[in-house]
Amino acid sequence: MANVNPDLRKERENGTFSVEKLTNLLDGGKHVTDRRRHVERLALNEFSKGEDYNFMSRKERYISALHKTERALRCCKEYGLTKPDEVYWLWQLAFPHEASPIQLHGDMFLPTLTRQGTEEQVNKYLPLAEKYQIIGTYAQTEMGHGTFIRGLETTATYDPQTEEFILHSPTLTSLKWWPGGLGKTSNYAIVMALLYTNGKNYGMHPFMVQLRSHETHEPLPGITIGDIGPKFGFDTIDNGFVQFDHFRIPREDMLMKYSQVLKDGTYVKSTKLKKSSYGVMVLVRSMLIYYLAIQGLAPACTIAIRYSAVRRQSEQTKSQLEPQILDYQTQQYKLFPILASAYAVLFTGVKMKEIYYEVDNEIQQGHTERLPELHALSSGLKALTSSMASWCIERCRLACGGHGYSAASGFPKIYVAVTAACTYEGENTVMLLQCARYLIKTYQGASNGKKLSGSVSYLSDKVNSRSTITSEFSLKSLVDAFKHRAFRFQACGSDPEDSWNRNSVVLTKAAEAHCYYYMVSVFESVVEAVEDDAVKRVVGQLCQLFALFAIHENAGDFVQDGFISNDQMELVKWKELSLLSDIRRNAVLLVDAFDFHDEFIGSILGRFDGNVYANLFEWAKSSPLNKPEVQESYIKYLQPLLNPNKSKL
Numbered sequence: 076m077a078n079v080n081p082d083l084r085k086e087r088e089n090g091t092f093s094v095e096k097l098t099n100l101l102d103g104g105k106h107v108t109d110r111r112r113h114v115e116r117l118a119l120n121e122f123s124k125g126e127d128y129n130f131m132s133r134k135e136r137y138i139s140a141l142h143k144t145e146r147a148l149r150c151c152k153e154y155g156l157t158k159p160d161e162v163y164w165l166w167q168l169a170f171p172h173e174a175s176p177i178q179l180h181g182d183m184f185l186p187t188l189t190r191q192g193t194e195e196q197v198n199k200y201l202p203l204a205e206k207y208q209i210i211g212t213y214a215q216t217e218m219g220h221g222t223f224i225r226g227l228e229t230t231a232t233y234d235p236q237t238e239e240f241i242l243h244s245p246t247l248t249s250l251k252w253w254p255g256g257l258g259k260t261s262n263y264a265i266v267m268a269l270l271y272t273n274g275k276n277y278g279m280h281p282f283m284v285q286l287r288s289h290e291t292h293e294p295l296p297g298i299t300i301g302d303i304g305p306k307f308g309f310d311t312i313d314n315g316f317v318q319f320d321h322f323r324i325p326r327e328d329m330l331m332k333y334s335q336v337l338k339d340g341t342y343v344k345s346t347k348l349k350k351s352s353y354g355v356m357v358l359v360r361s362m363l364i365y366y367l368a369i370q371g372l373a374p375a376c377t378i379a380i381r382y383s384a385v386r387r388q389s390e391q392t393k394s395q396l397e398p399q400i401l402d403y404q405t406q407q408y409k410l411f412p413i414l415a416s417a418y419a420v421l422f423t424g425v426k427m428k429e430i431y432y433e434v435d436n437e438i439q440q441g442h443t444e445r446l447p448e449l450h451a452l453s454s455g456l457k458a459l460t461s462s463m464a465s466w467c468i469e470r471c472r473l474a475c476g477g478h479g480y481s482a483a484s485g486f487p488k489i490y491v492a493v494t495a496a497c498t499y500e501g502e503n504t505v506m507l508l509q510c511a512r513y514l515i516k517t518y519q520g521a522s523n524g525k526k527l528s529g530s531v532s533y534l535s536d537k538v539n540s541r542s543t544i545t546s547e548f549s550l551k552s553l554v555d556a557f558k559h560r561a562f563r564f565q566a567c568g569s570d571p572e573d574s575w576n577r578n579s580v581v582l583t584k585a586a587e588a589h590c591y592y593y594m595v596s597v598f599e600s601v602v603e604a605v606e607d608d609a610v611k612r613v614v615g616q617l618c619q620l621f622a623l624f625a626i627h628e629n630a631g632d633f634v635q636d637g638f639i640s641n642d643q644m645e646l647v648k649w650k651e652l653s654l655l656s657d658i659r660r661n662a663v664l665l666v667d668a669f670d671f672h673d674e675f676i677g678s679i680l681g682r683f684d685g686n687v688y689a690n691l692f693e694w695a696k697s698s699p700l701n702k703p704e705v706q707e708s709y710i711k712y713l714q715p716l717l718n719p720n721k722s723k724l
């Protein structure tokens with residue numbers, strides 16, 4: 076590439092491994108990289124020249140997102156992109172760190188329909204939904220309750236006379252509130268409501284509900300619907316509210332794969348799957364982990380590391396140049412653990428996708444044994460990785476100084492999208508407690524001699540009471556340290572005498588300890604499987620740094636019971652700092668390996684060519700506030716002060 080900033084060029088010449096090989100590893104093979112690049116080229120042809128998001132109003136952002144949605148759907152059709160990954164690659168360049176107003180259609184409406192609908196219902200609605208002749212969302216949360224699903228108030232009361240359900244919002248707090256795309260875009264929703272039949276409440280069930288007219292898009296009589304107003308971010312989505320006033324739907328529109336209501340109102344309980352209505356939440360939580368890495372952590376550290384290689388600040392060195400800020404140890408300590416976390420979350424996300432599909436497949440065959448473990452692991456990891464991503468992005472912003480605060484950095488857009496994931500799909504504390512609930516039960520089972528498998532097998536293993544960490548810092552010894560911590564936390568979190576609430580802070584820590592152990596062991600297994608020596612060395616260093624940083628930050632957890640000695644902790648601190656120097660040489664290449672297009676990252680600071688300053692100046696000049704030179708507001712409000720004689724007012 077011509078005109079690459081000389082500092083960045085030098086960084087790229089000095090690396091010790093093949094970026095292409097690491098990219099292939101991250102993608103899951105060379106053939107995947109090739110295919111991804113092909114789809115991305117198609118996407119760039121369509122979407123690279125758009126209006127600058129930063130200079131648009133919320134309404135313009137929504138309208139532009141709808142326009143892009145229509146074009147993205149057309150591109151997928153034209154180029155025959157049907158596989159989820161291919162659609163995602165195109166979509167990600169159409170909506171960088173945004174979301175389409177129909178995001179929930181694909182992410183939650185369709186999966187709920189196909190997993191909870193009967194064959195007949197799927198045959199009726201899926202073809203229409205796949206052609207976007209109906210666009211749906213997932214309406215569960217209400218103004219008064221999001222977390223506590225059993226507290227939802229919307230009712231679906233069966234009327235055997237007409238064989239219909241009557242949907243009703245009995246209180247203000249029962250208004251559906253938050254569903255993505257509900258406000259203006261969707262004409263259907265899967266509504267989660269309390270099922271009443273023969274005078275009895277059977278709890279939350281899913282209902283297919285038409286909200287708007289097919290002809291006019293007006294809300295149907297009995298439905299009051301709209302947008303909930305501006306939010307922290309996600310301006311491109313119309314998160315909405317809906318109120319039902321005795322709105323009738325046919326009996327056939329309750330999704331009845333698991334539980335049914337017969338014509339006479341008899342309720343037939345699901346015997347196949349406990350908590351079947353909660354299923355799609357497990358899907359989204361399991362998938363999110365990968366997206367948090369690829370849309371949050373990885374682009375944020377790409378921006379901060381490239382910029383730190385280009386930015387020079389403070390006293391001159393012998394070469395008469397101010398140092399690159401990436402050479403400061405403190406800057407490396409801010410950024411390299413985040414780089415390591417990006418890799419850790421990415422590998423964990425890939426693993427969680429695999430596990431989800433395995434377990435989902437088993438559930439379709441009627442085997443539900445692994446669901447509780449998947450629910451616990453996906454809940455805990457969703458919470459841990461979204462909080463990690465949020466604070467890491469903020470840390471990257473701080474690492475870029477003043478320019479990090481400009482919208483030109485790209486951080487605001489990335490941050491507001493990622494931090495939403497700490498709340499949606501289950502608030503993080505609540506999700507950690509769900510994970511802990513399973514761990515405590517499992518620990519108690521293990522204490523009674525039950526042999527465990529999967530992510531919790533360590534609870535029935537013998538754990539070492541002294542760390543085997545030496546100056547070699549083998550990855551096995553690091554995994555072992557996290558295993559010990561997780562085991563110890565489960566043991567103190569599961570005091571049967573103590574009440575749940577009085578113990579809940581420890582329980583969230585127990586869940587985090589379990590998830591950390593899981594992440595470190597996934598990372599270790601990935602490193603072990605790498606064939607190329609040079610790539611193995613650098614990802615091994617990242618794995619060590621990920622683990623050592625967490626040990627140092629949570630030193631008390633490891634030394635309190637004498638598992639890690641004071642001498643070993645000194646070694647940990649020494650090794651952590653020496654890894655910073657090792658990783659320094661390859662830092663830029665390690666972010667290049669994510670293989671992001673500038674159009675996706677959306678940051679002037681993180682440009683691949685490193686030409687930050689000239690582009691920053693051009694971008695500022697293009698701000699609408701700079702056109703025209705003298706603003707109307709001057710005439711109205713400033714001229715009377717500054718130049719009263721000339722003012723016409």
Ligand SMILES: CCCCCCCC/C=C\CCCCCCCCCC(=O)SCCNC(=O)CCNC(=O)[C@H](O)C(C)(C)COP(=O)(O)OP(=O)(O)OC[C@H]1O[C@@H](n2cnc3c(N)ncnc32)[C@H](O)[C@@H]1OP(=O)(O)O
Nearest residue numbers: 172173182222223224350353366370450492493499500501
């Ligand atoms: C675009 C840029 C963005 C960048 C960053 C991210 C990128 C993302 C891009 C794409 C990804 C997709 C994005 C999609 C957007 C999503 C938008 C958000 C959508 C929503 O938020 S939908 C609403 C979600 N709502 C929730 O999650 C609610 C949370 N609450 C609950 O889940 C439950 O109420 C509860 C679990 C907390 C408690 O329920 P309750 O009935 O009271 O149950 P308990 O008594 O506690 O437990 C009983 C028993 O059941 C087990 N259990 C609970 N849940 C499940 C489950 N889901 N599956 C299986 N089992 C479950 C529980 O463990 C208990 O078991 P036990 O009795 O102990 O054996």
Ligand SMILES: Cc1cc2nc3c(=O)[nH]c(=O)nc-3n(C[C@H](O)[C@H](O)[C@H](O)COP(=O)(O)OP(=O)(O)OC[C@H]3O[C@@H](n4cnc5c(N)ncnc54)[C@H](O)[C@@H]3O)c2cc1C
Nearest residue numbers: 214215216220221222253254255495498499500501502504
């Ligand atoms: C961007 C965005 C998109 C969304 N999209 C959708 C959507 O498409 N469809 C949909 O249905 N919903 C959607 N939601 C709603 C979302 O799922 C809920 O907001 C979320 O589940 C949290 O619930 P809540 O708002 O009731 O939080 P609350 O439960 O009110 O949380 C407030 C505080 O209370 C604490 N708390 C609550 N219960 C407990 C407990 N038992 N123990 C300890 N602490 C507790 C929490 O930790 C938190 O600190 C969306 C939300 C956002 C922000």
